[in-house]
Amino acid sequence: xxxxxxxxxxxxxxxxxxxxxxxxxxxxxxxxxxxxxxxxxxxxxxxxxxxxxxxxxxxxxxxxxxxxxxxxxxxxxxxxxxxxxxxxxxxxxxxxxxxxxxxxxxxxxxxxxxxxxxxxxxxxxxxxxxxxxxxxxxxxxxxxxxxxxxxxxxxxxxxxxxxxxxxxxxxxxxxxxxxxxxxxxxxxxxxxxxxxxxxxxxxxxxxxxxxxxxxxxxxxxxxxxxxxxxxxxxxxxxxxxxxxxxxxxxxxxxxxxxxxxxxxxxxxxxxxxxxxxxxxxxxxxxxxxxxxxxxx
Amino acid sequence: xxxxxxxxxxxxxxxxxxxxxxxxxxxxxxxxxxxxxxxxxxxxxxxxxxxxxxxxxxxxxxxxxxxxxxxxxxxxxxxxxxxxxxxxxxxxxxxxxxxxxxxxxxxxxxxxxxxxxxxxxxxxxxxxxxxxxxxxxxxxxxxxxxxxxxxxxxxxxxxxxxxxxxxxxxxxxxxxxxxxxxxxxxxxxxxxxxxxxxxxxxxxxxxxxxxxxxxxxxxxxxxxxxxxxxxxxxxxxxxxxxxxxxxxxxxxxxxxxxxxxxxxxxxxxxxxxxxxxxxxxxxxxxxxxxxxxxxxxxxxxxxxxxxxxxxxxxxx
Numbered sequence: 274x275x276x277x278x279x280x281x282x283x284x285x286x287x288x289x290x291x292x293x294x295x296x297x298x299x300x301x302x303x304x305x306x307x308x309x310x311x312x313x314x315x316x317x318x319x320x321x322x323x324x325x326x327x328x329x330x331x332x333x334x335x336x337x338x339x340x341x342x343x344x345x346x347x348x349x350x351x352x353x354x355x356x357x358x359x360x361x362x363x364x365x366x367x368x369x370x371x372x373x374x375x376x377x378x379x380x381x382x383x384x385x386x387x388x389x390x391x392x393x394x395x396x397x398x399x400x401x402x403x404x405x406x407x408x409x410x411x412x413x414x415x416x417x418x419x420x421x422x423x424x425x426x427x428x429x430x431x432x433x434x435x436x437x438x439x440x441x442x443x444x445x446x447x448x449x450x451x452x453x454x455x456x457x458x459x460x461x462x463x464x465x466x467x468x469x470x471x472x473x474x475x476x477x478x479x480x481x482x483x484x485x486x487x488x489x490x491x492x493x494x495x496x497x498x499x500x501x502x503x504x505x506x507x508x509x510x511x512x513x514x515x516x517x518x519x520x521x522x523x524x525x526x527x528x529x530x531x532x533x534x535x536x537x538x539x540x541x542x543x544x545x546x547x548x549x550x551x552x553x554x555x556x557x558x559x560x561x562x563x564x565x566x567x568x569x
Numbered sequence: 570x571x572x573x574x575x576x577x578x579x580x581x582x583x584x585x586x587x588x589x590x591x592x593x594x595x596x597x598x599x600x601x602x603x604x605x606x607x608x609x610x611x612x613x614x615x616x617x618x619x620x621x622x623x624x625x626x627x628x629x630x631x632x633x634x635x636x637x638x639x640x641x642x643x644x645x646x647x648x649x650x651x652x653x654x655x656x657x658x659x660x661x662x663x664x665x666x667x668x669x670x671x672x673x674x675x676x677x678x679x680x681x682x683x684x685x686x687x688x689x690x691x692x693x694x695x696x697x698x699x700x701x702x703x704x705x706x707x708x709x710x711x712x713x714x715x716x717x718x719x720x721x722x723x724x725x726x727x728x729x730x731x732x733x734x735x736x737x738x739x740x741x742x743x744x745x746x747x748x749x750x751x752x753x754x755x756x757x758x759x760x761x762x763x764x765x766x767x768x769x770x771x772x773x774x775x776x777x778x779x780x781x782x783x784x785x786x787x788x789x790x791x792x793x794x795x796x797x798x799x800x801x802x803x804x805x806x807x808x809x810x811x812x813x814x815x816x817x818x819x820x821x822x823x824x825x826x827x828x829x830x831x832x833x834x835x836x837x838x839x840x841x842x843x844x845x846x847x848x849x850x851x852x853x854x855x856x857x858x859x860x861x862x863x864x865x866x867x868x869x870x871x872x873x874x875x876x877x878x879x880x881x882x883x884x885x
Contacts, residue, residue: 302696303696305688309691310701310706313765316721331728377612381611384605388600388602388608390605392600396609399620405814407868409821410867411623411864413851416852418622418626421637438611493711496713500824500844504852515713519825522719537719547712548712558769
């Protein structure tokens with residue numbers, strides 16, 4: 274992890290291609306890259322196409338259906354799993370985590386990058402350490418604390434709490450604040466601006482791309498998280514979509530008329546927001562933003 | 570000993586106590602900008618509450634006879650030494666799950682490192698459609714496991730597309746219910762799902778490799794493979810360390826895949842993972858103490874393997 278500290282990310286620069294092969298057109302490379310794209314995308318294509326088929330056709334012909342398109346699988350899954358309710362739950366869970374991460378993460382990132390205070394070094398070391406301890410390991414004590422001691426099962430608060438501040442996002446904030454020139458801060462301090470004001474009106478507008486990157490990165494966690502909300506929600510009206518869909522797959526699917534069709538329709542609903550978000554904001558999810566640390 | 574304790578307050582001690590010095594004392598106590606403490610406090614409290622304290626609690630639980638009691642009830646939870654650890658280690662299901670993680674890592678780590686480096690190197694060149702390719706590589710990474718597990722279940726079911734294509738070559742019993750193939754299939758699934766993130770890490774690392782090295786390598790007559798071996802691979806070594814450590818952590822965290830893809834670690838525990846066993850023992854069967862012991866063993870394992878790997882990869 275130690276290397277992760279050394280460099281700061283370049284804001285919004287497309288990774289500069291290494292130009293050593295520039296003249297020759299390399300067919301093997303192109304074939305490899307396209308083959309890779311097919312391997313990554315095919316399951317998504319198959320998921321979508323099978324979710325709009327009345328009957329699942331698993332033969333090779335079923336990969337390119339010509340007719341029989343229907344939305345019946347979507348109504349079928351909606352009958353078993355309240356899709357709107359589940360999506361709202363996923364949204365509240367994810368939104369809560371993003372809100373806490375942005376508010377408290379920006380403050381912590383700013384402090385770690387720009388302020389000298391007691392315990393800063395320890396906090397930074399802990400932040401790095403958190404990223405190497407498997408979260409899943411903590412499920413037993415967290416379950417004991419949150420469900421048994423605080424009685425927060427079946428609540429949004431209990432769902433959000435363990436994820437509230439994403440450490441990777443704090444790390445990204447710190448890296449971006451660290452990049453800003455010190456003169457900027459010195460000048461503002463001489464002018465008598467308080468730290469909160471400097472952060473809000475000077476530093477934050479300059480690191481806006483970092484905020485978007487951190488939001489995207491933070492989004493993936495709670496939106497896709499299964500184990501934790503699964504453990505603490507028994508009440509189906511509070512379950513995020515990942516949990517209610519998983520329950521459908523493991524309990525109900527086998528007995529349904531078109532078992533895979535409905536599950537795949539649910540899978541499309543769960544996948545769509547994440548995919549749309551990352552396609553629209555792909556500029557902010559780049560090697561230079563994410564892998565800030567590894568060039569070292 | 571005595572020479573080491575030279576008094577720093579030589580000439581300074583004669584100075585009157587000034588506001589500046591008082592501020593200096595405060596600065597040593599709280600730092601030059603004590604406001605930083607207030608800014609960082611929520612995050613520090615968060616780390617203490619959902620990371621440090623639970624970590625300590627896990628270790629404490631693992632050494633005691635711990636069971637779930639009604640909130641507010643005081644119950645005796647006597648210290649039992651290593652009893653939970655011996656119980657965990659003598660449980661065949663636990664041992665099987667650790668062997669499974671081993672199988673998982675042996676397949677997943679080399680494939681992850683190999684393919685992500687290869688695809689990142691390919692993607693690092695100036696080619697048309699880079700943005701499209703890059704997005705298509707990380708789409709599995711950003712999608713919920715639950716969603717992509719659904720389509721893999723469909724693809725690899727006994728008369729699913731994969732077996733239809735394989736025809737007479739289809740394995741019997743089929744992938745997900747085959748005790749030799751279930752765990753490797755999970756390893757392939759996770760490799761496929763996580764690869765996009767690791768490609769991004771390698772892409773970042775590749776930008777740090779000086780271009781001059783490639784130029785001088787090709788001047789010396791090195792081919793593509795030779796420059797990959799002699800320039801790229803050593804150049805991205807820190808990234809490789811990180812990729813391997815993160816893959817190991819992913820392997821240790823495995824839960825959703827065996828729970829859903831192989832229907833609870835089946836067939837017959839052939840694809841259980843330690844976290845799945847923790848869930849079964851700890852929460853389904855009400856033995857959080859044994860589950861905590863499994864967790865502590867898992868973390869020790871992860872730390873030891875990561876440390877060894879760091880040593881091996883960073884040695885010159």
